[in-house]
Amino acid sequence: MVKVVDVKIDTTSFKRAFKREPNEAEIGALMRLNAKRNEGQIGIKNTLDKIDKRISAANKARDYIKSKPLKEAIVITRRAWSINYLLNLKLKKADIINVLHITEAAYDKAIRQYNLPREGLERKFKNGGS
Numbered sequence: 001m002v003k004v005v006d007v008k009i010d011t012t013s014f015k016r017a018f019k020r021e022p023n024e025a026e027i028g029a030l031m032r033l034n035a036k037r038n039e040g041q042i043g044i045k046n047t048l049d050k051i052d053k054r055i056s057a058a059n060k061a062r063d064y065i066k067s068k069p070l071k072e073a074i075v076i077t078r079r080a081w082s083i084n085y086l087l088n089l090k091l092k093k094a095d096i097i098n099v100l101h102i103t104e105a106a107y108d109k110a111i112r113q114y115n116l117p118r119e120g121l122e123r124k125f126k127n128g129g130s
Contacts, residue, residue, distance in 0.1 A: 009034045070115060075124050080110040087117035 009030055014022050022030065035048050076084075079102065086096045097107050110116060 009037060070118060073122055073124065074114070075126055076114055076121060077110070077126050079106070080114045080116065081121060081123065081125065083107060083110050084114070084116045084118055084121055088119070 011022055011027065011030065014026070014030065032048065032051070035051060079100065082100055083096055086099065091099070093104075093107065097104060
């Protein structure tokens with residue numbers, strides 16, 4: 001992360017000063033600095049507190065969703081169902097990628113999106129069919 005000193009606090013100035021796009025952490029830092037600078041203005045109260053409350057509320061929502069039990073009757077893609085089926089047969093990642101002719105990114109996305117492997121998934125596919 002780059003330390004921003006004596007620079008107008010916005011992304012355009014950042015690009016001019018460092019000759020590159022700011023990353024996500026730097027954009028967050030710029031937003032916090034801008035909020036801190038505007039803290040004393042009329043009509044803007046506790047901006048940093050509002051940002052922190054939004055972040056904590058989002059984190060609480062994610063934690064709540066993760067704590068819920070998984071549904072077995074979800075709508076899933078054929079590819080994700082196939083990956084789940086092969087995972088339950090104890091195949092390795094490389095074997096599944098080769099068998100289904102998919103990229104590693106597509107495999108990882110399906111695992112993450114549908115929280116695979118799961119037991120008892122029904123054949124309810126997106127885009128119709130069963």
